Amino acid sequence: MALEVKFGVPGLPYFGMHMHEPFADPDTGFTVSTDAASWYERGVALADSEHHREALACFERTLALCPDHIGAWVFRGVELIHLDQFEEALNSCDQALRLNPKEQEAWTFRGVALHRLGRFREAYASYDRALGLRRQGVGQRWLQGLKRFFKLFAVNRQSC
DSSP states (O other): OEEEEOOOSTTOOOEEEETTOOEEOTTTOOEEOSSHHHHHHHHHHHHHTTOHHHHHHHHHHHHHHOTTOHHHHHHHHHHHHHTTOHHHHHHHHHHHHHHOTTOHHHHHHHHHHHHHTTOHHHHHHHHHHHHHHHHHHHHHHHHHHHHHHHHHHHHHHHHO
16 A cells, blocks of 8 residues: 655655655655654644644644544644634644543643634633643642652651
């Protein structure tokens, strides 16, 4: 079964390849493989360089290989926001949240998509949820550190 890889980034050539053949991109030096992690990493690199359509294609390829990849769902939503496809971006963020309701970035970008759709109350509720998860994460790390401190203190006290 052959896979055609086409990227619309200037300078990136068309590659025709078979599913088992990774290739090196001559412009970036990235090794492009057919596994989900490689497609995801390439998508992140393309997103960082503001090649949103190409990044979106990589995240969609990641999801075709690994439908439960939460990061790819979130990044797909982000790229769709950049491409003014807000309803579809919202769907991507919602899918990420179905997989992990505590995914802070999914809540944040869900809020952005809702905001762009003019659904402000829902957007602010999503932002609040993202901030709550962030505070919760900070609080949990603080409590864990405090527990470790008291555990070490108790051990040191017993040894005296």
